[in-house]
Amino acid sequence: MSQSTASPSTAPLPFEETEIAIVGAGIVGLSVAHVLTRLGISVRCFDAGAAGGAQSAGGSRIMRAAYNDPRMLWLARKASTGWARWEEEAGRPLIERTGSFLIVSEAEAELKRLAGLDLKVRFVSPAEQEELLPVHRPWSRPVILEEEAGTIRARDSIEWLAATLGDALHEHTPVLGLTQRAGHVLVSTRSAIYRARRVLVAAGMQTPMLSGAMGVKVPQVYSVHQRLLFPMTSDLAARPMVSFRDKSDHRHGVLYTYGLPALHDGLFAVGLEPSDTDRSGGGHPDQVIEHTLALAAETLPGLDTSRFTIESCVSTSLEHPDDGAPWESERLEVVRRGAVDFFAGGHLFKFAPALGEMLAGMVLGEEVPAMLRPE
Ligand SMILES: Cc1cc2nc3c(=O)[nH]c(=O)nc-3n(C[C@H](O)[C@H](O)[C@H](O)COP(=O)(O)OP(=O)(O)OC[C@H]3O[C@@H](n4cnc5c(N)ncnc54)[C@H](O)[C@@H]3O)c2cc1C
Structure with a gap:
């Protein structure tokens, strides 16, 4: 042939x-x-x-x-x-130039440090927290707003x-x-x-x-990360909102929680870094999901936590021994x-x-x- x-x-x-x-x-x-x-x-x-x-x-x-x-x-x-x-x-x-919240344990010192870097930062009152991030209940500790973030x-x-x-x-x-x-x-x-x-x-x-x-x-190394997307309650879905990074709340074995509007379908994304994160594994997915759900149910009354989508993603970083x-x-x-x-x-x-x-x-x-x- x-x-x-x-x-x-x-x-x-x-x-x-x-x-x-x-x-x-x-x-x-x-x-x-x-x-x-x-x-x-x-x-x-x-x-x-x-x-x-x-x-x-x-x-x-x-x-x-x-x-x-x-x-x-x-x-x-x-x-x-x-x-x-x-x-x-x-x-x-x-x-969306809305600003972003930062919550840390040493808030006074952090505010001073950030202001010293010429960043526009200030504390926000609980009432203003509700105004800027209505899905979250106000924090019991000081919240820093980085005004030019988005x-x-x-x-x-x-x-x-x-x-x-x-x-x-x-x-x-x-x-x-x-x-x-x-x-x-x-x-x-x-x-x-x-x-x-x-x-x-x-x-x-x-x-x-x-x-x-x-x-x-x-x-370069990478870790696997699960974050959850929740629908916002209908009255909030269309409102512009700040994001947040909370490094102060260590319940549920958490080091760091973040949340931000997903900017599609009225969803809000919530993720966390578990304290047992290792460089390659990024924590156990089932526990991360369970802890994210528990945190969202406690702190984010503006979300419908009975319905959510799980996003599994990878994050790279340089090796930091x-x-x-x-x-x-x-x-x-x-x-x-x-x-x-x-x-x-x-x-x-x-x-x-x-x-x-x-x-x-x-x-x-x-x-x-x-x-x-x-x-
Ligand atoms: C859940 C999550 C939340 C994050 N939050 C933030 C945040 O709030 N702020 C922030 O600044 N950053 C954030 N990041 C980090 C940021 O998204 C990433 O650092 C960034 O997207 C990485 O972009 P990249 O182009 O380097 O890599 P990638 O987006 O991964 O792009 C690399 C591309 O290379 C392609 N590729 C691989 N191998 C080949 C090949 N052999 N041939 C051709 N193509 C190839 C892949 O298909 C891929 O599309 C977040 C990341 C994640 C996962």
């Missing part, structure tokens, strides 16, 4: 050219690709699935600047200006960024491997091999796997090998416009910015 050499199974893969290839179309990859596209640079952004379908999925994220590390504070501020610029470009709101319209942001890329976005196109050659990198996919001058890997939890295949260690918890990670890192940059970090959504600019500048020939160099 004769076989045609032109059959699809034996045809050689086409080679295509691009200046920059980006692996991963989460919020980071999309932001960088967006900046490069606006500069008229030839770019291809690949995702194994749909854009924003991994860690960047979901309706909303908290935007805040209250960081300890001055570099992260600077990045968050730069990002806040960037979000305003993107909103203008997009012609639609991407942020809630990011995450899904809208992903959709808008993806749309700005046009043909440069290749969804459902996993990058299978990267091969360094003199003067370029070969990016292998199932349908073509791309010759790129430089490559940025922003593949979320898969970044260490892609780097490992090139013999490069990227010190000695300091800090993964969800409080205050470090981002780029590991550079030749013409390939591997980006790693966590809690990134809020930084998107600033990271987009910073990483775009980097792949266009600048040095790795000081704050992203391995320590």
